[in-house]
Amino acid sequence: MKTNNIHSALFGLAVGDALGVPVEFKDRAYLKQNPVKEMIGFGTHHQPVGTWSDDSSLTFCLADSLCKKYDVNDIGQKFVKWANEEVWTPHGRVFDIGISTDRALYAIEQGTNPILAGGASEMDNGNGSLMRILPLLFYIKDFKIEKRFDVIKDVSSITHAHIRSVLACFIYLEYALQIVKGNDKWIAYSKMQKNVTHFLNNNAICSQTEMNKFYKILEIQVDDVKIQKLYELEETEINSSGYVLDTLEASLWCILRFDNYKDTVLKAINLGGDTDTTGAVVGGLAGLIYRFESIPTDWIDVLSRKEDIIKLCDKLAKKYEN
Template sequence: MGSRPDRDRERPSDLSGRFLGALLGLAVGDALGTTVEFQTPGRFEPVVDMVGGGPFRLAPGQWTDDTSMALCLAESLIEDGFQPESQMKRYLRWYREGYLSSTGRCFDIGVTVREALEAFESAGNPVAGSTDPRKAGNGSLMRLAPLPLFLYQDPATAIHLAGESSRVTHGATTAVDACRFFSGLLIGALKGYGKEDLLAPVFSPIDGYYQAHPLCAEIATIAQGSFKRKQPPEIRGTGYVVESLEAALWAFDRAESFEDTVLLAVNLGHDADTTAAIAGQLAGAYYGVEAIPSRWRDRLAMREVIERLAWDLYRRGLEDHDLAFWGQNTEREPD
């Protein structure tokens, strides 16, 4: 869709920086946003740096459930391919044991995620996400980046399985379609599409994809560019996935750097860490890791773990994956 990507931006060394940027950008946005998580915009001093604190009294650079779940997803994909049960086992280990937490314990978890994990724990069905539209939270979108990184070579499968990755904890159509649309945006950013193309109406890295596999009305409205016609307080960084996605794209559209993107997202308040984690995925994939201020990268908790997983995703992302060996729930939508 739109003009072809700039192939110079797809050189292997630059591409690896985009992979690193997507995962580190998620964590940086999360760590910045936790400072004002749950606060109403206008009732706090604007965030300009990574200072920690917030409702969980974190040290600068520590992050919350957004990053923990993303790292669990990354590890699952690298070790097992796309396996919903593997994903849920890791999420459950994080919930019960603090696995891949910046503090060693699970201190922040959304209600919808917790309910899905407890349902999986008791019944064993990994596709445990509620389909209730009133539970269309942003908990699957916030962790998404590892999946399109892993499936970089196969955009159609990346878009389809992004939706399937949501269903394990968030089965509402809006949550599923937010992940599908955002996965395509991340693939486009990795491939070097310009911002004008990425934010054009209903961007897809595959021509005609959403004509064949339509988005629900709420996500289609965002894909058409609703965020371009709004300003706060119409733009709201809440826990509702529709508003989260719109807010993240609003920040990405208006900013001209990674730093400005995530700070715009953070200062919307409310679910600030997640809005910034979503925006950070896209801005990191678009601008690359070197655009993330070094002072933030240097403070980031478990940076080595995040970078190792990003490098593993990069290596795996350049492979062709045989879905025949991936087990259940991986049937690909036709192109």
């Protein structure tokens, strides 16, 4: 099978997701004693080995929509069809859906414009848009940064419209963009920090207070807090909850601390908490960095609907990979 960035990203994400599903909500202490080392089944959601969650389902829905063209209305309708068990479920039924996502999809069903459907309060900053945003990279990669931000904002806002969730998606995709441009993960990270900081400082996108929420990632000075590089933080300083900022920090910390797909993703899972989403967010980046061939074959082989995912990747690559 001929693979490219799209196969690397989507399979990397789905494998990370499937590794995390059986231990979702298990805490770090439990996983210290019972670490995930291989792909397992059942557990939290009592699903067969290789089962991915809503993270991958919504990622595949976005990718599927982008195979035709960029259309926020179509993306929203794809998400609704998934929730109604019509498309991109691993085994024909939905076994997990976030509260904010559920509310937003219900609003779309009732006729709300998808861009206006997502919650916009500070309490609406779960990781439900970050977990599914990666396929958008291949549509926006040749745009100017201003347009990239606008598109990311719209697609995040289908379920999560608060600026913090939007910024998390923006930072994540800006880092992924630097990777697909051929930079190693360290240079990519440095360029992401520089580009994002410059963009936010020169555009009325958010308040300084909101920008400061990302100080660990962007390495910006906040009051008298000493600037410390994210990868230098101890594991005890890294949270892995369903809060979007925790997920982004944990994911980037794993990426910067480990040097291969397997170890990076297993570390993400064994941080505990929202394991499927941290695994998915890390897995997508690790797939891009280390390539499809680095993902253990036995993990890919047990993945639910593997052949359908291959077809989706091929279709998306035909449209966006030169």
